[in-house]
Amino acid sequence: MITQLPPLDPSAPEPGGAGPNHPMRKVTRQVAFETGGWTPERAKKVEALFDELAPEWASRHTDQRMTPLVDALDRGEVRAESCVELGAGTGPGTSVLCRHFKQVFAFDISQEMLRRLSPEWGRRVRSDASRLPLRDASADALILMNMLLFPDEVERVLAPTGALVWVNSRGDQTPIHLSAEDVARALPGEWSGTAAHAGTGLWCVLRRG
Numbered sequence: 375m376i377t378q379l380p381p382l383d384p385s386a387p388e389p390g391g392a393g394p395n396h397p398m399r400k401v402t403r404q405v406a407f408e409t410g411g412w413t414p415e416r417a418k419k420v421e422a423l424f425d426e427l428a429p430e431w432a433s434r435h436t437d438q439r440m441t442p443l444v445d446a447l448d449r450g451e452v453r454a455e456s457c458v459e460l461g462a463g464t465g466p467g468t469s470v471l472c473r474h475f476k477q478v479f480a481f482d483i484s485q486e487m488l489r490r491l492s493p494e495w496g497r498r499v500r501s502d503a504s505r506l507p508l509r510d511a512s513a514d515a516l517i518l519m520n521m522l523l524f525p526d527e528v529e530r531v532l533a534p535t536g537a538l539v540w541v542n543s544r545g546d547q548t549p550i551h552l553s554a555e556d557v558a559r560a561l562p563g564e565w566s567g568t569a570a571h572a573g574t575g576l577w578c579v580l581r582r583g
């Protein structure tokens with residue numbers, strides 16, 4: 375079961391954005407729900423796309439964009455000492471996470487994105503999140519902000535009592551968007567947790583059971 379908490383700030387403006395016809399929306403759903411949704415060709419395309427977007431991505435580091443992540447860690451009660459951030463990009467989220475966790479591991483498939491992420495925020499690891507260089511059950515918290523969900527890999531690397539933090543900074547207008555219910559439905563087994571709207575975004579924090 376997912377408990378919907380009240381919006382952090384009910385008067386927040388509606389986000390403008392991508393909407394349900396954005397091409398990344400289809401990729402997001404295929405990766406989450408279909409076997410074979412992520413192919414080596416698709417990985418190359420996505421890597422090239424974000425390598426190209428990297429130089430201007432850092433201009434998106436606004437405090438306002440981080441509101442749902444900060445709220446997720448707070449009201450979602452994420453208390454681990456370390457976290458693994460997948461699809462960290464140039465690190466807008468990492469800059470927040472390094473204040474909350476003692477240790478942050480920032481993963482991304484795009485070298486150009488990671489190159490712009492300050493090593494002071496977290497340890498940078500270039501890797502495809504569909505096949506992480508992590509041991510089974512080794513992550514106490516997995517953070518995905520505007521990032522594709524690879525359900526089997528989340529299930530494999532997240533510790534039994536670990537928390538999955540899912541954030542869409544522009545809510546359902548985010549190109550890489552899934553509702554909290556869809557995230558839970560995509561993951562193997564039973565998951566429950568909390569969800570809320572915060573600022574222009576939404577988040578959920580899910581745990582097994």
Ligand SMILES: C[S@@+](CC[C@H](N)C(=O)[O-])C[C@H]1O[C@@H](n2cnc3c(N)ncnc32)[C@H](O)[C@@H]1O
Pocket residue numbers: 420421424425434460461462463464465466467481482483484487501502503504519520521522543550
């Ligand atoms: C929409 S951006 C979000 C970046 C950052 N989290 C933010 O909110 O600004 C998605 C990021 O996920 C990365 N990404 C996409 N597919 C990935 C994969 N399979 N493995 C690792 N990173 C991936 C991209 O390179 C990109 O940096």
